Amino acid sequence: MKRISTSHIVTLILVVSDVAAFVTIWFSMYYLRDYLAQVGIVSRPLNPIRNYVLALQVYLPLWLLCEWYHGNFDHQEKLTGLNQLSRILKTFIAGLVGSLAFAYLFKQWDIGRFVLLSTSFLYFLWLYFSRSLLKAWKQAMVMRGVGVINVLVIGVGRTARHVMDRIVNHPEGGYKLVGFVDPNPRRALRSLQGYPVLGTTRNLVRILQEHPVQQVFLAVPKMPQNEMMNLIVQCEDMGVQFKIVTNLFEVITSQVRVDVIDEVPVIHLRNAELPFIQAVLKRALDIVVASFLLVLFAPLMAGIALAIRLDSKGPALFKQVRVGKHGKLFEMYKFRTMYVDADPYAPAPTDPNDPRITRIGKWLRRYSLDEFPQLINVLKGEMSMVGPRPEMPFLVEQYEEWQRRRLDVKPGVTGLWQIVGRKNLPLALNLEYDFYYIKNQSLFFDIVILLKTIPAVIFGKGAF
Structure with a gap:
């Protein structure tokens, strides 16, 4: 309990x-x-x-x-x-x-x-x-020492020393400095102005296990993106709040709250989990919208299925294994847009004239009509109406630790990638849009994305 x-x-x-x-x-x-x-x-x-x-x-x-x-x-x-x-x-x-x-x-x-x-x-x-x-x-x-927040500072430079000075000189702020973590493993610092250097960033998980820390302040202005993202994930997994002393870090584009320790601004990266009530309402929205669209477009979907069968040999529906929430595999449904002898797990077409795409497939892909059967996945609870792009297993296997945060939510039929650039965007930008959605998700945000998807689909923006 x-x-x-x-x-x-x-x-x-x-x-x-x-x-x-x-x-x-x-x-x-x-x-x-x-x-x-x-x-x-x-x-x-x-x-x-x-x-x-x-x-x-x-x-x-x-x-x-x-x-x-x-x-x-x-x-x-x-x-x-x-x-x-x-x-x-x-x-x-x-x-x-x-x-x-x-x-x-x-x-x-x-x-x-x-x-x-x-x-x-x-x-x-x-x-x-x-x-x-x-x-x-x-x-x-x-x-009186009650409710004090134990803080670990990553960094040993000028920014880290400035944070230390403010914490030490303003105890009424409610922070207590536990020590420092050195991002450079080649240095051999044991202490900094009387406070211990507990190790390097390579040992962060062990340090958090051995010391009662509630918050970690990153005070390294120019840390590589991947290293920073891995530190964030490690802290989240340990239940420790991760804050970044500005300069601002923009890669994960999370919900942020600016806190101030005297005159030092720090950024608090909030957890991505949707509140219980909003999660229930989001699921209700998924069921209502998916059911409505399936009934509304049933005649159109029947016509599409017939056109696919007449255009080329093979079934109208196409199933492909994708990775869902928490890495669970599921079969995603789509209308078939490629010839049956095409490898379904080969890299996706990047050219509207790709020879693997059928004649009717070009039209379906342009207006995203091939994605209508995914509404069935929504009703089954495997997907949501709005979320990150559902990814193939072999691509997920190549993810770094921080990139696996895409799997914290259900994949979506549509998302920011759909309304901003769709297939025109490189993978890196698609990932950034996915992370922005995950960290800022709300029922209102979902409704906005659904409404903005309509003109993106009608005008075939960025699709092929």
């Missing part, structure tokens, strides 16, 4: 306390307004309390959603007071506008403006007070 972390407990406390505060403020303002009517300070009486109970079921989730969207539950980020207030103000504005919109839409409840506006303002004060209290408590705990 997975252990519940302190971070999850703090998040739960924030959510529960916010719910309790909102409900308390909501009904307190109702009874205050009702009392003002009873003593004659205001003339118009309020509607029955049951209207406000019903309305609470709309307004409370609305405010919680605004809080989540603007990061008010993300207590692990080290925010300045100004940044924290900015988030709370954005939540207040979004919540107030949403509340007024709902009041207009649900006029039958007739929610009083006094209750609505006073609740919004008092809840804003609650958010500011509760988050300020949490921040003060965390700083007090850090000064």
Whole structure:
């Protein structure tokens, strides 16, 4: 059974306390307004309390959603007071506008403006007070040595020394320097300004196993791409956060958060895993879209199958082994676009006049109609509507360690490679687009890609 972390407990406390505060403020303002009517300070009486109970079921989730969207539950980020207030103000504005919109839409409840506006303002004060209290408590705990983050710095140059100075001279930031890792195995450094050099990057996994490290800071401005990517993967596999001291590293194009240790900006590469709710919604979107397209284009697919059979000998459908999520092999379906004697695992055609392609195949490939049968793979759960390009096993065998991150998600019928350049792009660029999608995936992003795929397919952009 997975252990519940302190971070999850703090998040739960924030959510529960916010719910309790909102409900308390909501009904307190109702009874205050009702009392003002009873003593004659205001003339118009309020509607029955049951209207406000019903309305609470709309307004409370609305405010919680605004809080989540603007990061008010993300207590692990080290925010300045100004940044924290900015988030709370954005939540207040979004919540107030949403509340007024709902009041207009649900006029039958007739929610009083006094209750609505006073609740919004008092809840804003609650958010500011509760988050300020949490921040003060965390700083007090850090000064007592509780909740301190152990940091390992890769590098021994000027950038690494600058990071060390800021960590050592600002203990209130909550970081503790464990030591350094030297990227150059030919040096024989044992220590750096009193802190141990624990080894080289070749020994990073062993170092992480032997020392309690929560974060690794890369402070080597000109590290080769492959070496850097392998370090990132090793840290992710060990459950250690990997941060890059700017200059910015762009190759993995992940979701990033800029943290600041005093005046030192560092980049936090976030995990690619999709949240549970979004993963469920993504699967639901896959099933709905794939089913709809299969029904809508069933006559067209039947016509394509007939045309293939009339154009050349062989079956209309073509099956090929591809690599799916976590390296699992599956048979991907496509309409056959090449002659039956062509090697299905030979390099893909790079020329529209490739002699292996049939006459009808040229047309199918240009408009990506040969990929329609992949919708069956989507329904079977082997593919998603949006994801990286499904790859052949012999190519995956040549992947370096960091490139295997493409297998963290299901391959897709379409993706960024489909809408940006499709088959015009070299493999390296296709990989970069795949990594960008993996690290930035969301339900909204999937919908955008699906919509942008339509003109790319209609106009045959970059395909052959």
